[in-house]
Amino acid sequence: MVLADLRTLVLLLAVTSFVSAIALYLFYRLLPEVPGLKQAAIAGACQSIASIFLVSRDFIDPMLSILVSNAAYFLASAFYYQAVRLFCDLAMAWRWPVIILGTLYPLFILFPGNENLGERIIISSIGLACLSLMTSWVLWQDKARLPGRRGLAITFGVIALICGTRILSILIEPIGSMSFLDFNRSSMIFIWGIVTSIAVTVGVIVMTSERLREQLKIQLREVTVAHDVANNALREQKNFLAMLSHEFKTPLSIIKANADAVTTIDNPPASFIKESLERIQQTSMRLNGLVDGCLNDQWISHTIENNELSMRKLNLAEMLRELCHEYDIRFINHSSADTAQVKGDRNLIPILFSSLFDNARKYAHHHDTIEVRLLQTADTITVQIYDDGPGIAEQEHERIFDKYYRVPGETRQHGSGLGLFFVKRIVEQHGGMINVECRQGTTFTVMLPALGDY
Structure with a gap:
């Protein structure tokens, strides 16, 4: 019964290691730009290979199982060490891992039989303890001091402690000659192996999430600083101008x-x-x-x-009549009443129509053809400004309201390209709409909410 339980634990360790390896690989494929994830995925794969050869020890040559499983566990620990160095923004360092592996691994060949099981456990535990302590130390010394890194450091420290406990146990009570899978005291080691495999995988994922969160915070701070600098520069430019x-x-x-x-x-x-x-x-x-x-x-x-509009009731018919008189433009009031009332800014509304009148005078072939029409319905007041100018190409109708945009090829009239941009912004600030049509001339149509439904 003990033997069956032990084999079940070994099989469970193999399954756990395989699932962990798949999880780390998929996480790496999802975020290949994160340093250290590739090495962690390789470590997970090595750990999975080691557990598979451990399970197969009764079905393949025992020496092959010993050599491959121990080599794979050593490589897994070495790659975890490189992964955490990259996570902590350090360069990979293979010197000490190579020294440890090069010194300890050949000793497995000197102790091949079942009678040397205790010696192999000591050799394996020394190597894994050294690599786990190195990994734990790098994480614990990291300046970021993030919870995920501290937690993973403790996990590798526990692995090193377990390996040290195994060494003391073997020294105090030697095993003698028996098969590894018949070694009943190994059951606790396999349980710890399952737990630490899950803990390391979760720790790597959490550590990656923390790194991404910190990078996002840094980028947000940089964007905020750049935004403030740009705003300050723009404000200084406006003040200077x-x-x-x-x-x-x-x-x-x-x-x-x-x-x-x-x-x-x-x-x-x-x-x-x-x-x-x-x-x-x-x-x-x-x-x-x-x-x-x-x-x-x-x-x-x-x-x-800055939305600093001073809104009040305005008599649009009277305002348009005065502006048309100033520009010497014909005004036609098609509304039933002499007062077409809107709620608007008394400074911006005259600028809105002055810009359109000035635009009509610039491009009209004959000034006496310019005409301003006022129409009113129950909830909308419409103002049409017509001139007999050359018109605007249909594909340019939307773009003429863009900031600084000038119609290509138009060099006859000077301007900053801001007039129509401001016109549209003013109309939108007052809850209205503006469009342009070019049929035997140009007609700009401005629609504003009537005061009653504003």
């Missing part, structure tokens, strides 16, 4: 003011001086417009991105 724009406005205003003053003197200047002054006036006005545009872009971008 705003400061520079303000600094430009003062000398430009002085240049224009002096040019205006010269043109108002009683004695008219020579014609070429007058032409030069007009060019100075035009150039200073254009530069002043560019600076204002730059400042406006910064302000609009800041307002939209």
Whole structure:
């Protein structure tokens, strides 16, 4: 009965080792980039081979079983040692494992028979104890001090302690001449072998999970730092641009003011001086417009991105009428009432339609064809801006609202590529929609919620 129980334990050890080897291999295939997993999978395979040859000792040449099983157990311990070194960000070191294996393994040949079972157990235990202690020491000294690594260090320390206990047991009470599978005191060793095989496999998986978690934390910190640096750089760039724009406005205003003053003197200047002054006036006005545009872009971008809208009731019909008068554009109110009311930002809504009106004036062939139509339903207010310009290719209809995007080949008009981008953002901030159609001209359609259903 004892013999049957012992063989059952050996068979269970073989099955456990095989399952552990498969688990480590699959884990390695899942995460091949993790250092140490490959060596751990090799160690699991060696351990499985050792247990298989241990089970087969009654069916194959005993000496072959002795040599292969012990060599495989030694290699398993050596590869576990290399695996934990890589896990702890150390280079592989084969010097001491090779010395231990090279010194102890040839001794198995000197003690081949059943009468030398005790000597072989001592030799095997010394080798496994040394390799397990080396593995445990590397894990315990690791600076990360993670629970998984400490737990695995204790596991290998226990393996070394078991091996030391086996050596003392054999020295105190020699075995004599008997078969390994008839050695009844080995039952506890096989039980510990099953437990430690499971513990080592679980420990490697937990240790890998901890490493991945730590790497993720490091990457998140790096991304956060990079994000903060980028935000700080962008904020400094915006502040510098705003400061520079303000600094430009003062000398430009002085240049224009002096040019205006010269043109108002009683004695008219020579014609070429007058032409030069007009060019100075035009150039200073254009530069002043560019600076204002730059400042406006910064302000609009800041307002939209930080959602700093000041929402209130607005009379859209009256606002459009005033803007159309300013741009000298025809306004047609198709709504039943003279007040088309929306809830919006009193600064951004005029910028929205001013950008569209300015865009229509830029590209219209004839300014007198530009037309603004206002339509109203129960829950929507629609504004259409039409011009007889060349239109926009259909494939560009969505992209014209992208930031900094300019239609390819369009060089006649200057711009930053921000106008329509801001237009769409403002419309969306107010819960509306915008689209463009090009049928014998261009029509931009803006739809905003009416105040009652906003």
